[in-house]
Amino acid sequence: MAKAAKIIGIVLAALVLLVVIAAVLVQTQWAREKIEAQLSERLDGRAVEIGSLDIDWGFPLGISVGDVQVANPEWAEHPYMLKLEAMQAEIDVGALLTGDLSLQLLELDNPEVHLARQQDGRSNWAALTGSESDSSEPPIQPETIRIQNGQLTYRDAKLDAQVALDIETTDNDPNERRLSIEGSGTVQGKPLTLSLTGEPPSQALASGAPYAVSLDAQLGKIQASFKGEAKQLPSLDALQGKLTVSAPDSAELMSFESPAIDVPAFHLNAQLKRDGQRWALQDMDLNTGESHLTGSLVLARGDTPELTAQLQGNRLDLNRWGVMRLIESEPSGTQSQANNDESPQQRAQNLLQPLRRYRGELDLNLEQLLYGDAALSDIVLKATLAEQQLNIERLHAAQGEGAVDASGSLDLTKNSLSGTVDLTVEQLDLGRALAPLGYPRLGTLDGELHTRLAQNAARLSDTHLRYENPTRDLRVEADATSTDAGLQLTGDAWRNDVPLQFEIDVGALEKLFVDEPYPVEGSVTSRESQLTVKGTVTDPLQLEAADLAISLEGPNPANLNPLTGWSLPSLTGYQLNGQLLWEDQQLRLQDLRANWGDSDVSGDLRLSLRGRPMLWANLHSDTLETSDLKAPGTPTDPNDGQVFSSEPLGLDALRDRDAIIRYEADQVLAEAIPLNAVDFKAELDNGVLVAEPLTLSIGKGKANGRLRLDVRPQQPTGELRLDITSVNLSPILREADLSKVAQDSAGTIGGQLDVTLEGQSLGEMAANLDGKLELAMSGGKLDMLAVELLGLDAGEAALAALANADQVEMNCTYLRFDSTAGTANLEQFFISTADSNITGGGTIKLDSERLDLAFEARAKDFSLLSGNSPVELQGTLSDPQVSVVTGELAARAIASVVGALVAPPLAILPWLEAGLGEGSGIGCRKALSEFEQSGN
Structure with a gap:
């Protein structure tokens, strides 16, 4: 509205000034042509036509202009930018003689203004926005303005908007003349209606005088109203009044470069105040469902915009405000590929990059924050941004009996993030907290973490974390220290109440969340068995993929059954080597070589966990000694003299899984069983095992x-x-x-x-x-x-x-x-x-x-x-x-x-x-x- 009023004022001012000059000089065809030429030159050569020009010599001086047309650029849909049936002006001759232009009356009959902007940003009014448009002083200030049947249309391809306004002045009583604007249209497919009522329009142009205005508008389901006053029209550099915005049902906001955000039914009351480039929403009161937020927002625009926010409330549901849909939206095309190639620090840097241009202060207090199926309570965030330094004085969030506290500072002046972050966690359920972000099966974390960020690097010090995942019966206590090569993890863990110790060297901390192989090397010891690994894993938090050279040795594989949840046999001392691959829910053990006692086995294994588990195995033994199939110390007669044991064979493990196994033993050494060699192929299909040939x-x-x-x-x-x-x-x-x-x-x-x-x-x-x-x-x-x-x-x-x-x-x-x-x-x-x-x-x-x-x-x-x-x-x-x-x-x-x-x-x-x-x-x-x- 301010821009439209400004453009109309500029056109009319130019027209009136030229007409007055012509009237003073002489009323001729030459004068009209001169005016048309001057306006056309101002409009980059667009055609300007003035149908008639009449002068009423008297006191006051009367000027009448009829059938004025200003053409639009060729690309515009409407042929005219301005079409005016008639304009009447009355000029104070006495003031004119002293060198001042004083309009006592300005009447416009059937004025039409058609504004348009293309997708690339070009507009049909660009030629008019010169030095005059930047002046806060209105170009003309008539004592009385009357408008009959005025029309203003606006088409914006970039914003996907089409708006039509009907503009009139009413003067049933000279003391109650009002400006009336009624409009309708669409913005991004949503219907728009608006109604503006103001005092006499001449008061709007009075320099520095307050102008009372009332605006009611509706975009889609969102309704807004403003009642207050404006100064320095038409630029609207000063506003003050009550703003009310509401939606009786859930609605969708406008979208720009991001997907449109859905908002719930809400009601917002605030005092809106603008003073130049400073916008403020004070005494804010927002109600939506069970949420009630209060506070203030102040934005000072300029070369370095500054935002100050103080908000407090009982509850904020990001799901109701569509934020989670925005987070879950995936970038497409080259942008998605570029994001995958970035390190987490680069992504954070790109995310924080716009903050370089801002200053700000945030003081947020929330009783509860909801997102996805997760909830946090007692939210406190105090942070400042100045001179490209982001300081987090305090970040606190509670989750049931758990909580997280953080503080730190980040330097945004360089191309990569640097600074420090200190984090304290108490019984934080990571699965609940991060499930909406795609990490649902995590456990509980507590401890301390101290991070120092440098040029494309992150280092930990004095970090001790405790992790517990009851669904996997897993507990971990780890100390983490950064080294020149990456990160060193040492500590203890318990799986199914079986203790183990580990010492593992992994890649750099900043590479942990990158979708690419992450180096891992180290050893895990439990019950006298030791596993050593060397290779890479992808997405360690979810174990998306792995490629590891493994070596496992110990006194008896069955000792690891409580730890692994598998059904490993009870054997004598063993040693196993191979290449372990995990990807797309499929586990492979290639180049397997195992020895126990005087027996051996080699081959390949493949286990698919997609749907019903499926095992493929191709195994070969040079020598199989049956006495090696029992661990030392196993009772020879555990069934009180029975030849046929009553111990279950564990056949239930064959249910709900499939397998194809080929096994060949070149030499079988059996003291009690008369065998020399074994060769069989076994197929297990949905609980039916067939060994043939045997x-x-x-x-x-x-x-x-x-x-x-x-x-x-x-x-x-x-x-x-x-x-x-x-x-x-x-x-x-x-x-x-x-x-x-x-x-x-x-x-x-x-x-x-x-x-x-x-x-x-x-x-x-x-x-x-x-x-x-x-x-x-x-x-x-x-x-x-x-x-x-x-x-x-x-x-x-x-x-x-x-x-x-x-x-x-x-x-x-x-x-x-x-x-x-x-x-x-x-x-x-x-x-x-x-x-x-x-x-x-x-x-x-x-x-x-x-x-x-x-x-x-x-x-x-x-x-x-x-x-x-x-x-x-x-x-x-x-x-x-x-x-x-x-x-x-x-x-x-x-x-x-x-x-x-x-x-x-x-x-x-x-x-x-x-x-x-x-x-x-x-x-x-x-x-x-x-x-x-x-x-x-």
């Missing part, structure tokens, strides 16, 4: 099979099938430190195992076992095998009862167990020796591991029967007892083995033969044929 190398033979486990039910179920072919026991027994047995009793073994399983432990699986086991052996000697398989006392007793010699060579051995619901029935048992055939039968209760078996030797030559008696094998699997059947028990013993008198099938021969050979002795083929022919 190949076990035993002696010179193989055991090929398939294992399937379904852990989805509460009681896991499974199936196991093994085909055992041409297994030579000699190398197995020799490697198991049973060289005498290997020399004296070795044979070739084969068979099949086909069972179904159910349970959480080996004990439960045995108690629910269904299926069959068939084994056959060609060759070997009975005495040593009996001793080894049944135990010393039981073996010797069984041998004495069944055979006449200390050592009995075997031609063929065959057995078949059929199990139903954990009860294994010995359906067939047959041993062929040189002198006799031994048969047997009975049951084994796998849930109680109790035996009830009977065996009988039948001589091939009846003269050899003397001294041989049936025997019973009873007791438990871990402690079998042998008893010789007496006469009264003979019937029961014979009945127990009667089902085993049928000869085993010749179909077992392919299990034993490799080509056409069959092992040592007469072999199974001849022994089975003789048995069938004898009818026994």
Whole structure:
């Protein structure tokens, strides 16, 4: 409004002055053309037309001008900047004779002014803003001004604004003449209406006189009113009055270079005062929802603007004022890339750069500050800005039982920040405080931090921090000290109540928040295990990515399970090396090399944590010694003599995850398990584990099979099938430190195992076992095998009862167990020796591991029967007892083995033969044929 009034005044003043001069000189066509030429020259050659010029010679002198048109630049939408139907002026002749221009009356009929500004800032009025426009003295001061049907339009492409004003004066009573301006339009798509009422316009031009004005306006949903007075019009250099701004509902402010800010329903009352370049809002009273703020704002414009703010209130919700949306808005294009390339100090410097031009003082007191889902209370901020020095006298904020206090000073005179910042934190919940900024999973922090900023650097001293994250069961106490290379962190931590110590060197403090690799090197020690790392991490607070060379060694990996939350096996002393990569929720362990005891493993691991966890592993062992699979000191019989352990196998860990694992061991050293090598591929898909192919190398033979486990039910179920072919026991027994047995009793073994399983432990699986086991052996000697398989006392007793010699060579051995619901029935048992055939039968209760078996030797030559008696094998699997059947028990013993008198099938021969050979002795083929022919 002030600019429009100023431009109109300039145009009219020039027009009136030229007309008066022409009137004084002569009223001719030449005079009109001279006036048009003078105005056109002032307007950079734009066309100026004056339709008529009449002089009424008298007292006062009357001048009438009609049909005045001033053209717009070619780019303007409207053809005219000024169009005036008629203008009448009355001049005091007496004053004119003394050299003064005194207008007694100025009447304007249907004046039209069309102002416009382009996107690049060019305007159609620029030619008029010369020295006259800068003068605070109005160019003309009529005693009476009348305006009829005045119109002013304003189009601003840069501001996206279009406004039309209707301007009139009302003079129903000469003592009550008023100026009336009614306007409407749009600004950035929001509707605008305004209504201004003032005293007679001639008073507005009276130098230094106060001019009462009342303004009501509405932009979108925001309403504003001003009632007061102005001086030094039309420049509005002096204002004083009551300002009221309100919005009955949430509204959107105008946007400039940033996104528009949403504001809630609010009501603001203040005393507005302007004195030249000094603007002040005093006695401010702002109410919005539950918020009530009071105070004052004073802005003194100039070469070094100065802002003084004193604000106090009960509550400020930044969410309601749209500030969080502004913070969360991402810069785009090259600007975004430029921000990513900047250091935090450069970003802070760019953010604080505009403060170089200002002076200021801030005194803020808030009972509560809300942003996102976070809240701070007892906010106190006292700061001053002068001579490009920012001093924070006090910054305090409370959060529940926690608080943060800070003070310091920053020097803004250089290209980079410098200064000091001292911070004290007491139980500050970082997750709650920083969640709205994208760091939701942080814990609680307290301690002291002292920072000194220098040229593109930040250094810490006397800094001790305590961090606790209950959701991750993590506590850390760290001392931080800056070094020439970066930052050194030393201290203690607890994870799942397991203590650890660390000493780590990381990169410079100012690089911590940069989205680029951050160097890390150091060691962590816990429970005699030590982890050393060297590499980089990206965004350490969120651990966005990592590339680390790691080395881990200790007495037992299982010691770290409470610390890591994993299920590492219990092993002997170990050492592990590899390259650990973490990115996009995927963990990789490459070039893995691990050793424990006499065993080793190498390969690659990959674990994806996106959705359901997925593990890929390709592992290889040169040597696997089964004794290394238990840590030293592990009880050999932790289940009170049970063969099948009741300890859960941990199958629940297979639920809700997937895996593909390939493992190969070139050499297996097993004292209790007859293995030479292992090769298998296991796939786990949503709780179903399938190991196929499953190949076990035993002696010179193989055991090929398939294992399937379904852990989805509460009681896991499974199936196991093994085909055992041409297994030579000699190398197995020799490697198991049973060289005498290997020399004296070795044979070739084969068979099949086909069972179904159910349970959480080996004990439960045995108690629910269904299926069959068939084994056959060609060759070997009975005495040593009996001793080894049944135990010393039981073996010797069984041998004495069944055979006449200390050592009995075997031609063929065959057995078949059929199990139903954990009860294994010995359906067939047959041993062929040189002198006799031994048969047997009975049951084994796998849930109680109790035996009830009977065996009988039948001589091939009846003269050899003397001294041989049936025997019973009873007791438990871990402690079998042998008893010789007496006469009264003979019937029961014979009945127990009667089902085993049928000869085993010749179909077992392919299990034993490799080509056409069959092992040592007469072999199974001849022994089975003789048995069938004898009818026994």
